Amino acid sequence: MHTTPKREFIPFALEREMSRWEKIVSFNISESGVWPISLKELIQDDAFLQQLLDAPLDYPHVQGRPALRERIAHLYDGKANADNVLVTVGGAGANHAILSSLLKPGDQAAFMTPNYLQLWGIAQNNGIHCQTFSLRDADDWRLDRDELKRAINPQTKVVFVCNPNNPTGKVLSPSEMSAVLEAAADVGAWLVADEVYRGAEREAAEITPSFWGKYERVIVCGSLSKAYGLPGLRLGWLVAPPAILEECAARQDYTTITAGLLANLIAEYALQPAVLQRIRQRTRNLLREGYALLEEWGMEQGQRFTWVPPQAGAIAFIRYRPTVPSEEFVRRLAEAESTYAAPGAHFGVEQHIRISYGLPPDFLRMALDRVSRVVDFFS
Ligand SMILES: Cc1ncc(COP(=O)(O)O)c(C=O)c1O
Incomplete structure (x- = not known):
């Protein structure tokens, strides 16, 4: 055709x-x-090195090796399990699968700005109507709550945020998180949080709280590229309710099919508690x-x-x-x-x-x- x-x-x-x-x-x-x-710095375990050398270079489980999905689920404070996790080629792969599962041409979505403009760009290219709301430069990058309200209406299907934010490094306060959740919940929209910078806190002793588990229509995306210093693995994930996860996996079948086997194995190693x-x-x-x-x-x-x-x-x-x-x-x-x-x-x-x-x-x-x-x- x-x-x-x-x-x-x-x-x-x-x-x-x-x-x-x-x-x-x-x-x-x-x-x-x-x-x-x-x-060399990462792998300090000869037995694991041998396991890598012995591994047949087969396709891995296409949704991610079960043990890896388990370890990723552990990053969400007991609120996720392996059935919520789809392993993807980077956070970029997760974002692509999420957006193409939730939105079709003509739909409306709201985006936080400034931002890594991947999701916004895919939406533009797919004929999706985009509204934006800001973190305000003049206000130390605080969330502009009035703009947030104006950007969301009953037709809004998805609200996209990036937290911690790229490029500003801003982390939403608990009350700003609540404002975003309420704005999405008021119109029954999905809330998609790109959380690839979670774990790279500069001062806070605690890891930035995830949006996962705070509302039933939340999907989050994570990655080993940023806080873990492993961008070359091209290993990311999304965490979603199982039905949506299936939708995302069905989209991934058409693009990358799966992340690589070596990336799965090394990620599994990197996410064990001591490492x-x-x-x-x-x-x-x-x-x-x-x-x-x-x-x-x-x-x-x-x-x-x-x-x-x-x-x-x-x-x-x-x-x-x-x-x-x-x-x-x-x-x-x-x-x-x-x-x-x-x-x-x-x-x-x-x-x-x-x-x-x-x-x-x-x-x-x-x-x-x-x-x-x-x-x-x-x-
Ligand atoms: C907010 C955000 N999401 C996703 C990505 C994609 O990262 P990766 O595919 O390496 O996980 C980036 C990369 O810069 C990013 O800044």
């Missing part, structure tokens, strides 16, 4: 441009997870050391850069003083300084760049000095 697209495809600008620069610059500070962990604890400690150390350095650099810069301290995620969303567009700013940074940061424009907010600080201190310091030189250039 031949069908012609109704309008032009909207590319995912953030990912397109990152893939252009991230492997050719000397300092890539555009990532949002902590510095990736090597297999999980070790990874979490590593993440905390990187975030705390990196942020101390970022703050020190910020003090030296005076008013040239300002930002609201991020609560979670290895990212800071930084406003720079010159009024140059953010895409021009990062082009100069890449071409003249061999450093890449994500421009605010890719999150819908100008005069900002998103930088990663969950990085080794020397590397981070050298990259930040390059960012300063770009401000000098445009000042």
Whole structure:
């Protein structure tokens, strides 16, 4: 059957441009997870290494190995079980499966901004009507509750949030979480929470609470890419009521079918309690050391850069003083300084760049000095 697209495809600008620069610059500070962990650092168990070497490279269970689904379920404070978990190719795979299961062309959905614009972009490309509500820059990225109310109406089928938020690192307060839940529940909409930064808290001792279990129409997405420093595994998941999970699995059959066997095995290893604890400690150390350095650099810069301290995620969303567009700013940074940061424009907010600080201190310091030189250039 031949069908012609109704309008032009909207590319995912953030990912397109990152893939252009991230492997050719000397300092890539555009990532949002902590510095990736090597297999050698991760796997400190000869028996498990042997198991990996012996594993036939078969398809795994397509919904994820049962033991892995069990371990992922444990991340939800006893409120999920393996039947709620579908393993996907990254959080990206989970988001794609969720959106295509819940929405069809002509439907309405509400999206938090600023945001990682994957879900918004898929919705745009699929003819879904999108409303937005903000975390407000001028109000330390607090939720704009009036906008939230205006964005949701009885036709809204899904409300999408990202918590902890990319790019701001903001974590919703308990009362903001309740406001979002109430707004969705009032119209019987699904609430989809992208929680891939959960576990990368900078200061809080506790892991950010999940939306899972707080309302019967909630779906959450998680990933090993960010807080766990394992983006190359391409291992994510969604947690959903079983009937919706089946719908998502049926969508995944048409795209990736399943995550890889090696990713399943390594994820299962990474999520066993002792290893999980070790990874979490590593993440905390990187975030705390990196942020101390970022703050020190910020003090030296005076008013040239300002930002609201991020609560979670290895990212800071930084406003720079010159009024140059953010895409021009990062082009100069890449071409003249061999450093890449994500421009605010890719999150819908100008005069900002998103930088990663969950990085080794020397590397981070050298990259930040390059960012300063770009401000000098445009000042
Ligand atoms: C909010 C959010 N969700 C999902 C993803 C996709 O991540 P991955 O597919 O590596 O898990 C990202 C990546 O930056 C993200 O920021």
